[in-house]
Amino acid sequence: MNICLVALGTYGDVLPFVAIGHQLSQRGHDVSLYAPEPFRQSAVRAGLDFDAMCTEAEYDEALSAPDLWHPRRGLVPLFEMMVSLAGRTMRWLEKRARGRPDLIIASPNAFGVRLAQDNGGLPVITVHVTPFLIESRYAAPRLPGLPLQALMPSRLRHWFGRGADRVLIDPVSLPPLNALRTALGLPPVKRLRYWWNSPLRALLMSPPWYVPPQMDWPTQVMQVGFPMADRLGDAGDLAPSLEAFLDAGSPPLIFTYGSGMRQGARFFEVAVEICRRMGRRGILLAREADQVPASLPADVLHVRYAPLSLLLPRSAALIHHGGIGTVAQALAAGVPQMVVPVAFNHFDDAQRLSRLRLGAVLRPQAFRPRRACREIEKMLASPAMIEARTAAHTRMEADDGVASACDEIERVGALL
Known part of the structure; x- marks a missing residue:
């Protein structure tokens, strides 16, 4: 198969994709990685073709944002960076699609991949390396910057999470994302957290003993073990x-x-x-x-x-x-x-x-x-x-x- 990997984030976000690409390459597949420039060396050592999603200077500028590591305010610069790279990622995939990749493996924050999937029908598997982004009313994740969560029932934490989407995440990400979709003749996304999972398949790289599966997870989610990729x-x-x-x-x-x-x-x-x-x-x-x-x-x-x-x-x-x-x-x-x-x-x-x-x-x-x-x-x-x-x-x-x-x-x- 001709497989494209698309990943955005820090080492913990991107190296699992390098590890997956390395093993797929060893199994005889043609694999390329699209990720920030600092991961070029890792990709080359793993035997993968590599194209840079952004320059090292752009990557360092994003990581140096004053509010990035604030429990609440950090969501704004994070999602601004994700959306800013969506159009660039979609154009890269469109060029690659002329050779028609058999499959695209992408992190949920690589919004351009889902755009390309909706626009051109490309086959995509979403890979979550953290359970934090998988919603559930019955086992809602702990939110950053929200006090007294140990005293809250799961449904209340879930309600606060939806509120964070409406107040913090969607207002930052949806207007520019939907502008791209309008230009492509696609309907608007109403809620980012529902949309970023590929309807084809989503992999959660956390085993069931660490993250028990929930009945209200998206039906296309499948759990596998932790990705060990540090070397x-x-x-x-x-x-x-x-x-x-x-x-x-x-x-x-x-x-x-x-x-x-x-x-x-x-x-x-x-x-x-x-x-x-x-x-x-x-x-x-x-x-x-x-x-x-x-x-x-x-x-x-x-x-x-x-x-x-x-x-x-x-x-x-x-x-x-x-x-x-x-x-x-x-x-x-x-x-x-x-x-x-x-x-x-x-x-x-x-x-x-x-x-x-x-x-x-x-x-x-x-x-x-x-x-x-x-x-x-x-x-x-x-x-x-x-x-x-x-x-x-x-x-x-x-x-x-x-x-x-x-x-x-x-x-x-x-x-x-």
């Missing part, structure tokens, strides 16, 4: 300097606030103090050097990127933002994890981990050295959490989400 990032192995650090002492605490974070300076300052107070070594994972303190103790190391699947088994614990890719890597390694959620799906995944006793959660306002040290110690010593992590690790060993996704992609492709 297709900036590096496939641990750097020699990192290997030497790991060999030189006890397992360190690992701190990361995600590949897209440009406002993590306070998080890493607290991380250094946590290591000092606990008498533990630490590794700060941050792509941007200006996010970490300029001067670090000898037992704390800054690393720009490292595959978590190789690093975490040699660590004591992981403290992070709550990105789904990072969550999955910690589960696969069987290590303790603490989530300090920032925005978007982070609060939802933090709640899921807490409910399953797989991790601890601290609000950003509570992430201070004394409180964090106390919670990390409790997490490390909890028999219930140790048992839950061991069970999750066993489940992860038996699961291959990328292979299952490729199986379903091939099955759908064979029916077209």
